[in-house]
Amino acid sequence: MRCVCKCRRAFWSKQVTALLKPLKMTHFYKGGSELPIGTQCSCPQLTKSNCLKLTILIWGIEMFSMFSLSAQAPRKNSGADGLLIKSLKVGDTIPEELWNISLEVANHPVARTYISLQDYRGKKLIILDFWATWCAGCISSLKESIALQKQFKEDIAIIPVTREPLAKITAKNVVSRNSFLASAFTVFNDSILTKIFRHQTVPHLVWIDRNGIVQRTSLPMFLNQKTVSKAIKYGIYDSIPTKDEYLDRADIMHRLSVNANFPFVSNKLEGTRRESNFFAKGRNNDPLLY
Known part of the structure; x- marks a missing residue:
């Protein structure tokens, strides 16, 4: 090139x-100075x-x-600093470039405005909690995430992530219904993690173990004291069904037409709540896909 x-x-x-x-070049003075202002340059040749x-x-x-x-x-949508990072799925290892990408945050515990995943690399478990203000299930999940973060603060890092701007998160009509959002720690204006950890619906959780391996993508109903304890003590994730986000919209709509309670997960544990309750409905009762 x-x-x-x-x-x-x-x-x-x-x-x-x-x-x-x-x-x-007869119309220039010595030393390369320009013609006086107003002097016309006539060049017969x-x-x-x-x-x-x-x-x-x-x-x-x-x-x-x-x-x-x-x-x-570098392109803004190419990852960071011009680096292209492919989308990751369960079983993939977080590349070094991703660990160091700068992420804009609000309400950081020590008032930082930017973080990176590298800041939490020593944790036994990192969970990315993708959410949005319009998603009721996300708000409910976020409250539980905050409680678990306090309980396991030495071993885990639960990082909420939204594509929405800070003004949207702290808007009066949003905070009036969920006052805790005014002080909730979150990554906002995200355009990187959302593309790397592809998903069509929220809430969406990504479980990353101490070795930087993506162990699960799940619904928040499987984020609880029991599953977190097994993950950080024994590295066991078998009780967490993987949320299948590699279906296209047509496939999802077809499955919903056959089964209105289609769970969007690869397997379902008995005794759990309906996963479909976590997905908002739009016009014609269609699910709102991220």
């Missing part, structure tokens, strides 16, 4: 030199055709420079 860019620059340089060659060519050439160089800079600049 660099070689091609250098060749192109050399080409444009030759073109400019060829067009400027007919000019007699510079034809109208050459003027037009020179104008087009300069415009072309400007456009080429702009596109070159654009191609070299």
